[in-house]
Amino acid sequence: MNKHIRWILTQYKAHKWFVLVMVLFTLVTSAVSIAYPIAFKKTIDVLSEIMSNPELFPEPMREVGKVIRFFLFIGMAQIFTGFYPSIRGWVNYRFEHALRMLYFGEIIKKDYRFFNKYRTGDIVTRLTDDLSDYPKISWFLCSGIFRAFNSFSLILFSVLVMFSINVKLTLLSIAPLPLMMVVFYFASEKLYTNFEANQRAISNINNQLEMSFSGIRIVKSFVSEEKYNRFFDDALNRRFKTEMSVVKLNAILTLFYQYIDYFAQIGVIMFGGWMAVRGEISVGTFFLFYTYLSMMIYPLLDLPQLFVSGKQAFVNIDRLEEMKDYPTFNKDEDFGVKAKGFSGLSFEDVSVRYADGDREILRDMSFEMNPGEKMLILGATGSGKSTIANLILGLIKPSKGKISFSGINIEEINIKSLRDVVAFVPQEASLFSGTIKENIMLANLEADEEEYDLAIKASQMTNEIADFPMKENTMLGQRGLGVSGGQKQRLTIARALIKRPKLLILDDITASLDAENEERLWQDINKHYPDTASIVISHRLSTLRYVDSILFIDSEGKVHKDSHDNLVFASKEYHDFLHEHLKK
Numbered sequence: 001m002n003k004h005i006r007w008i009l010t011q012y013k014a015h016k017w018f019v020l021v022m023v024l025f026t027l028v029t030s031a032v033s034i035a036y037p038i039a040f041k042k043t044i045d046v047l048s049e050i051m052s053n054p055e056l057f058p059e060p061m062r063e064v065g066k067v068i069r070f071f072l073f074i075g076m077a078q079i080f081t082g083f084y085p086s087i088r089g090w091v092n093y094r095f096e097h098a099l100r101m102l103y104f105g106e107i108i109k110k111d112y113r114f115f116n117k118y119r120t121g122d123i124v125t126r127l128t129d130d131l132s133d134y135p136k137i138s139w140f141l142c143s144g145i146f147r148a149f150n151s152f153s154l155i156l157f158s159v160l161v162m163f164s165i166n167v168k169l170t171l172l173s174i175a176p177l178p179l180m181m182v183v184f185y186f187a188s189e190k191l192y193t194n195f196e197a198n199q200r201a202i203s204n205i206n207n208q209l210e211m212s213f214s215g216i217r218i219v220k221s222f223v224s225e226e227k228y229n230r231f232f233d234d235a236l237n238r239r240f241k242t243e244m245s246v247v248k249l250n251a252i253l254t255l256f257y258q259y260i261d262y263f264a265q266i267g268v269i270m271f272g273g274w275m276a277v278r279g280e281i282s283v284g285t286f287f288l289f290y291t292y293l294s295m296m297i298y299p300l301l302d303l304p305q306l307f308v309s310g311k312q313a314f315v316n317i318d319r320l321e322e323m324k325d326y327p328t329f330n331k332d333e334d335f336g337v338k339a340k341g342f343s344g345l346s347f348e349d350v351s352v353r354y355a356d357g358d359r360e361i362l363r364d365m366s367f368e369m370n371p372g373e374k375m376l377i378l379g380a381t382g383s384g385k386s387t388i389a390n391l392i393l394g395l396i397k398p399s400k401g402k403i404s405f406s407g408i409n410i411e412e413i414n415i416k417s418l419r420d421v422v423a424f425v426p427q428e429a430s431l432f433s434g435t436i437k438e439n440i441m442l443a444n445l446e447a448d449e450e451e452y453d454l455a456i457k458a459s460q461m462t463n464e465i466a467d468f469p470m471k472e473n474t475m476l477g478q479r480g481l482g483v484s485g486g487q488k489q490r491l492t493i494a495r496a497l498i499k500r501p502k503l504l505i506l507d508d509i510t511a512s513l514d515a516e517n518e519e520r521l522w523q524d525i526n527k528h529y530p531d532t533a534s535i536v537i538s539h540r541l542s543t544l545r546y547v548d549s550i551l552f553i554d555s556e557g558k559v560h561k562d563s564h565d566n567l568v569f570a571s572k573e574y575h576d577f578l579h580e581h582l583k584k
Contacts, residue, residue: 004314007321011095011141018091022146029081030153034161035074037291041284042070088143096131096138099320103127106324112395114326121207126323129202130316135309137316144313148306151299158292166281169289172271183253183304194245195312199319201239208235246312253308329397338417342502342533343406345369345392347559350401352387361387363557365401369549371502374534375561376543378577379553385537386427388551389505392535393424423501427508427537429488436465436483437472439491443499451498458524459494460517461487486513493521497529504534515542522546541578552577 012019104127107114131137135144155174162170208231269290275281281289350365361384369375377385390396391403394415403410405418423443431439440455441447447455456462464487468474476483483491489509496504504525513521518540525532536543544550544564552560552567552574560571567574 004310004317007317008141008145011099015091015094015098018094022088022091022142023149025081025084025087026146026150027153028077029084030150030157032074032077032081033154033295034157034292035070035077037288037295038161039070039074040291041282041288043284088146091142092138095141099131099137100127103320103324110326110328112390114323114328117326118323119203119207121205121209122203123323125199125203125206126316126319129206130199130319135312137313137320140309140313144306144309148302151302154299155296155303158296162289162292165285165288166275169271169275169281190249192311192315194242194249196315196318198239198242198246199315201235201242205232205235205239208232250308253304335414337408337412338414339406339408339421340417341406342371342421344371344404345406345503345533346404347391348402348404350391350398350403351557352384352391352396353399360399360557362553362559365557365559367551367559367561369533369535372531372533373549374547375536375549375551376547377535377537377551377553378539378574380555380577383553383555384557385553386507389424389507389535389537392503392505393422394418420499421502422505423496423499423503424505425489425492425496425507425509429485429492429509431476431483431488431491433476435470435473435475436468436491439476440494440498443495447498451500454528455494455498458497458521458528459490460513460520460524461490461494489513490517497525500529501532504529504532505537506534507537508539518542519546550574 107123107127129136133139159170159174275286346368347365350362351360352362353360365388377388379385387396391398392405392410394410394413397411405413410418432442437452440452444451453462456465465472465474490513493506493509525534534547536547548563549561550564550567552571554560554571554573560567560574562570568578569575
């Protein structure tokens, strides 16, 4: 089975009741539509017979009354089927919502390699533009397919009625259909290629917008507005060209289909009129054929249009499935043993080599860490300090070796439960649009006011939040605009502490704290979070006073763990490293 058809059937299976309602509604709508010409044929033929042979109809009004009741019944059914387009539109939005949630859920599970490959603007385009409106996936899944099904059932019912009346006239009526299919067959590959190029151009536009607005401070500070205007203009020109190629091809196909069917209509009028004049068919029959042919013009266009819009929707499906199928080493949320606490951490001969790197970042690394221990990681820039944090969080995998968390191989631990007991404060603080309180509570929505106040106090933000006009309800802009870099960093510390983590990882965050605030931070952590083990990545040697042990990464990527006093005498490179930093 074709992969796109299989994908569509999977979505239909997930929403089977809505699909069943649409099928029934479509069939009823088509049946009601073809009933009108039958009623008019019956009316014309009955009136003609009454006028031609009145002696055969002693009660003519009785016959007319039957036709009127038939019309009334069809009218009532038409009121019911009038809701069909609205229901179809509603189901479109339901598919759009469900698919957006499905693929967002898949993307959020990916590891760092995925986000290195796909840029933000491209991901946003695939989750928005590729899903919504004509002729994208959500429209195609319901309106696209069911409009075609409506057209097919309307044509089928009409043709069955027409065949039952006159075979020759019916064959003339449906003659354009095979020709339409042949034209589409030869144009389909061009349609797919053009539409795929257009979607890539849209992704590039959104990437350009995301880079421009997220880095607006840099753009302004380097007076680069004109340069970014040129970048955006180039991207828009590329999109214009691809968009026009799609529009031109669609216009040519639609024009061709339309005029082919008009020629068939002219032929039926001439041939059917000639048959009516000769008396081979009644005037009512000629009217029925003419009406059905008029009704079938747009359905006949809808059928090949299904394949046109289908080719475009298949591009969107492939783009979403490409993201979904991108390999990741992150396991499913239900996989693995749940981590319930922290009873120790151990690295056994762990080495790390990034997929695109030629050398090992860390080599044959072995060390242990105990509950409640405060450990400082030191090393030169680029030595792999942050890599250790990423390994513990399961964000990257070692190329060899074993990492154990609470005595369990980290690859066998449920990743969600692991991250529930570990809190991470990254080097680049990330906040979201929303209030200060919402950003802090993000890590623990069930935290009470006491826990919230304690996290604020420990992160040394109590007085500064009190100075904001709206206090904790102060709204932050995108990526935390509205607070200073140091305040942003301390808010992320509060967000980590409100979880009451068993292991706290601080990646070079003390650069945003002065010596006094750093001392108070460690005093409050030791006092209010005594059971929390800490891993600190820092270049500030004053942090040595607040930790129990040092993990030093040498120039060869090997690690040395001991107390500061022991390492000074045991490792010449560590001694030289300290001496070099003290000179700075």
